[in-house]
Amino acid sequence: MMWRKGAGLLLVAFLAASCENVDLDLHDQITFKHQEYPMIPAPKGSVSMNPKRFDYSTVDAVMVTSPVKRTKDSVDDGKKLYDIFCIACHGPDGTTTGMPVADKFEPRPANLKNETALALTEGEIFQRIVVDGMGIMPGYKFEMSDEEAWKVVSYVMQLQGRK
Numbered sequence: 001m002m003w004r005k006g007a008g009l010l011l012v013a014f015l016a017a018s019c020e021n022v023d024l025d026l027h028d029q030i031t032f033k034h035q036e037y038p039m040i041p042a043p044k045g046s047v048s049m050n051p052k053r054f055d056y057s058t059v060d061a062v063m064v065t066s067p068v069k070r071t072k073d074s075v076d077d078g079k080k081l082y083d084i085f086c087i088a089c090h091g092p093d094g095t096t097t098g099m100p101v102a103d104k105f106e107p108r109p110a111n112l113k114n115e116t117a118l119a120l121t122e123g124e125i126f127q128r129i130v131v132d133g134m135g136i137m138p139g140y141k142f143e144m145s146d147e148e149a150w151k152v153v154s155y156v157m158q159l160q161g162r163k
């Protein structure tokens with residue numbers, strides 16, 4: 001019987017020792033609120049969701065001109081992005097034709113080949129994309145870099161048949 005007593009004592013001693021640093025009352029634990037220091041640093045190579053970038057809403061769009069030359073490459077890249085972000089509403093040719101999603105919206109997404117859209121400067125198209133969209137169209141500043149947005153502008157202007 002002696003061994004049982006010994007084992008029991010040992011167990012009590014073990015439990016007492018292991019509980020020593022654990023406070024079972026959650027109120028007394030150290031807690032950190034969301035975004036409160038100390039924060040875990042972002043993994044190496046991760047891309048900021050909110051990069052510091054120029055705020056284009058502060059300038060007149062007419063003054064904004066593209067730093068990206070319209071080349072086959074920039075247009076191809078722009079098409080890839082357009083097919084992801086814009087096609088559902090504006091359609092493959094920009095006229096919204098045949099897009100069931102476009103039919104559901106009021107106001108209807110703009111026909112990018114109508115007179116108003118053809119009169120937009122490249123800076124105005126760019127601002128629609130990176131600043132705050134238009135109507136139910138959202139802005140895409142978190143989804144696209146400025147360079148990517150300019151490539152979409154290249155593609156849109158090509159779709160419109162503009163020089």
Ligand code: HEC
Binds near residue numbers: 116
């Ligand atoms: C959720 C649907 C939707 C998506 C996605 C969308 N748009 Fe739009 N777009 C609209 C609507 C709606 C308008 C405004 C129509 C109005 O108010 O007359 C608009 C307006 C525009 C205009 C302005 C046209 C004008 O006449 O002033 C441009 C340029 C444009 N969109 C380009 C894009 C590009 C480029 C993308 C992708 C990056 C995109 N849109 C994504 C719905 C959308």
